[in-house]
Amino acid sequence: xxxxxxxxxxxxxxxxxxxxxxxxxxxxxxxxxxxxxxxxxxxxxxxxxxxxxxxxxxxxxxxxxxxxxxxxxxxxxxxxxxxxxxxxxxxxxxxxxxxxxxxxxxxxxxxxxxxxxxxxxxxxxxxxxxxxxxxxxxxxxxxxxxxxxxxxxxxxxxxxxxxxxxxxxxxxxxxxxxxxxxxxxxxxxxxxxxxxxxxxxxxxxxxxxxxxxxxxxxxxxxxxxxxxxxxxxxxxxxxxxxxxxxxxxxxxxxxxxxxxxxxxxxxxxxxxxxxxxxxxxxxxxxxxxxxxxxxxxxxxxxxxxxxxxxxxxxxxxxxxxxxxxxxxxxxxxxxxxxxxxxxxxxxxxxxxxxxxxxxxxxxxxxxxxxxxxxxxxxxxxxxxxxxxxxxxxxxxxxxxxxxxxxxxxxxxxxxxxxxxxxxxxxxxx
Amino acid sequence: xxxxxxxxxxxxxxxxxxxxxxxxxxxxxxxxxxxxxxxxxxxxxxxxxxxxxxxxxxxxxxxxxxxxxxxxxxxxxxxxxxxxxxxxxxxxxxxxxxxxxxxxxxxxxxxxxxxxxxxxxxxxxxxxxxxxxxxxxxxxxxxxxxxxxxxxxxxxxxxxxxxxxxxxxxxxxxxxxxxxxxxxxxxxx
Numbered sequence: 001x002x003x004x005x006x007x008x009x010x011x012x013x014x015x016x017x018x019x020x021x022x023x024x025x026x027x028x029x030x031x032x033x034x035x036x037x038x039x040x041x042x043x044x045x046x047x048x049x050x051x052x053x054x055x056x057x058x059x060x061x062x063x064x065x066x067x068x069x070x071x072x073x074x075x076x077x078x079x080x081x082x083x084x085x086x087x088x089x090x091x092x093x094x095x096x097x098x099x100x101x102x103x104x105x106x107x108x109x110x111x112x113x114x115x116x117x118x119x120x121x122x123x124x125x126x127x128x129x130x131x132x133x134x135x136x137x138x139x140x141x142x143x144x145x146x147x148x149x150x151x152x153x154x155x156x157x158x159x160x161x162x163x164x165x166x167x168x169x170x171x172x173x174x175x176x177x178x179x180x181x182x183x184x185x186x187x188x189x190x191x192x193x194x195x196x197x198x199x200x201x202x203x204x205x206x207x208x209x210x211x212x213x214x215x216x217x218x219x220x221x222x223x224x225x226x227x228x229x230x231x232x233x234x235x236x237x238x239x240x241x242x243x244x245x246x247x248x249x250x251x252x253x254x255x256x257x258x259x260x261x262x263x264x265x266x267x268x269x270x271x272x273x274x275x276x277x278x279x280x281x282x283x284x285x286x287x288x289x290x291x292x293x294x295x296x297x298x299x300x301x302x303x304x305x306x307x308x309x310x311x312x313x314x315x316x317x318x319x320x321x322x323x324x325x326x327x328x329x330x331x332x333x334x335x336x337x338x339x340x341x342x343x344x345x346x347x348x349x350x351x352x353x354x355x356x357x358x359x360x361x362x363x364x365x366x367x368x369x370x371x372x373x374x375x376x377x378x379x380x381x382x383x384x385x386x387x388x389x390x391x392x393x394x395x396x397x398x399x400x401x402x403x404x405x406x407x408x409x410x411x412x413x414x415x416x417x418x419x420x421x422x423x424x425x426x427x428x429x
Numbered sequence: 430x431x432x433x434x435x436x437x438x439x440x441x442x443x444x445x446x447x448x449x450x451x452x453x454x455x456x457x458x459x460x461x462x463x464x465x466x467x468x469x470x471x472x473x474x475x476x477x478x479x480x481x482x483x484x485x486x487x488x489x490x491x492x493x494x495x496x497x498x499x500x501x502x503x504x505x506x507x508x509x510x511x512x513x514x515x516x517x518x519x520x521x522x523x524x525x526x527x528x529x530x531x532x533x534x535x536x537x538x539x540x541x542x543x544x545x546x547x548x549x550x551x552x553x554x555x556x557x558x559x560x561x562x563x564x565x566x567x568x569x570x571x572x573x574x575x576x577x578x579x580x581x582x583x584x585x586x587x588x589x590x591x592x593x594x595x596x597x598x599x600x601x602x603x604x605x606x607x608x609x610x611x612x613x614x615x616x617x618x
Contacts, residue, residue, distance in 0.1 A: 112508075124567065125563060125566045125567050125570050126570075128567055128570035128571050129570045132570065132571050132572070135567070135570075135571060136571060139508075139509055139512060142509055143509055143513065146509065157505070157507075
């Protein structure tokens with residue numbers, strides 16, 4: 001029987017180090033393994049013994065692309081433990097900071113990491129030779145996202161201005177004004193981006209997923225909400241661990257998450273969009289509809305369009321927040337440590353990010369648990385690969401490998417976060 | 430090469446302060462920011478030094494007295510930082526650690542317009558972002574390269590975690606700074 005192996009030893013254009021191994025026996029897929037060899041990071045262990053207020057700065061170091069997500073999940077979990085709720089302009093500033101991270105992370109992924117796959121370019125540098133204006137637009141969008149993070153967070157990578165209870169310093173209204181000017185350009189650029197990605201050649205690959213994301217009563221979710229799914233899940237974040245569990249797999253340094261009883265689930269932009277279309281701004285809704293993006297979208301390749309729509313939303317939301325902003329008198333509310341357990345989930349650009357901390361009466365961390373979005377998506381990526389390859393076994397190895405990499409990048413996986421990624425190997429037998 | 434008197438020269442030190450010899454480019458930039466009389470001080474990891482990426486554009490009046498057209502910048506070397514850093518500059522001199530397989534501390538000079546930068550020599554800041562070789566290639570594709578771009582590479586030995594430099598790399602830092610100074614003086618005439 002003819003045997004075939006697809007192997008990508010190091011997956012490019014993903015964060016961290018991992019590889020993909022695919023074994024095909026005859027005309028059936030026999031094995032799919034996403035191998036994560038990014039070394040374990042041990043963050044949960046070395047948070048033990050540290051003070052509660054150190055968690056946002058320590059966990060921000062887990063990722064250079066989405067440090068804000070780690071800071072937000074950390075501060076909300078701590079505030080949950082202390083029985084504190086941050087409201088008003090401080091809460092709005094946290095949303096603004098998150099808008100900045102979504103804009104820079106999505107722009108990086110859409111333009112520099114994922115779009116080249118759709119157009120048949122090896123990388124964004126080669127794409128830039130034929131589409132210089134598109135790449136310039138993407139770089140400027142990313143820069144504007146970085147500027148939002150720099151202004152609110154203190155610096156663009158691993159921000160230093162976030163604390164439990166609020167911020168160390170809050171910006172003045174005049175400081176935000178120049179950002180608004182940049183964001184107005186970004187709104188037009190994001191709209192153009194939605195139209196541009198909507199015209200990309202899109203592989204047909206509709207799947208039946210359980211999408212999981214936060215859902216808030218009024219807003220498209222960043223920091224708060226209930227955990228919901230399109231298959232009836234509707235729980236408080238505090239019940240996360242009763243419904244989801246991490247497990248070890250022998251071939252990977254990253255844990256895999258499972259929905260108790262039901263197995264696989266999907267987090268990230270597509271899940272958020274699917275469950276929260278009605279919470280998008282009117283402009284973002286209109287752009288999605290004009291792009292022909294169904295509200296029920298189930299094709300993970302279309303995540304590139306959803307990222308563009310979310311970028312537009314984040315720009316719109318940032319402009320709304322800046323327009324309504326009144327500088328609070330205090331940069332933070334007072335937080336007194338107490339013993340207890342606190343947890344929170346927020347929406348990182350790549351999907352749901354869960355943190356739980358157990359604290360003693362002095363506020364020292366006794367136990368920490370962090371479940372990043374990528375480890376929640378690893379099983380779905382493997383299932384997607386299995387189903388995708390099965391229907392395309394007639395493709396030559398180089399094309400099949402290319403499309404498998406493109407598929408993995410649908411999830412914008414962050415392997416550094418998940419080890420707590422990619423070489424591809426396809427083996428045909 | 431003749432340049433107009435008002436041209437802008439940008440010196441950019443690239444690196445990661447906490448990855449051993451990868452700090453070399455940053456330390457070259459830091460040395461070049463010091464007043465001339467202090468440049469003889471031994472170079473090593475600078476505790477409490479400004480973290481890369483947060484440094485403002487520093488006018489290097491000390492580098493070239495009476496000239497305001499030279500700026501020294503430190504960066505972690507992400508593609509967007511680099512494209513922004515050389516935007517509007519007439520000439521750019523970059524310093525970064527390399528892995529070219531030569532003896533530790535060896536200094537290389539690449540004139541970018543003459544040849545593409547060998548991507549495998551320059552460690553990327555992150556696998557999700559790119560290093561200076563990719564920034565240069567993207568700058569070429571977008572026609573956003575400064576008219577004059579020279580890259581000084583310092584052969585690193587140990588890119589492990591921490592602030593300890595290999596002795597040969599520590600020695601190469603003032604040597605690279607001297608070469609860059611010479612180049613600046615030739616450029617400025």
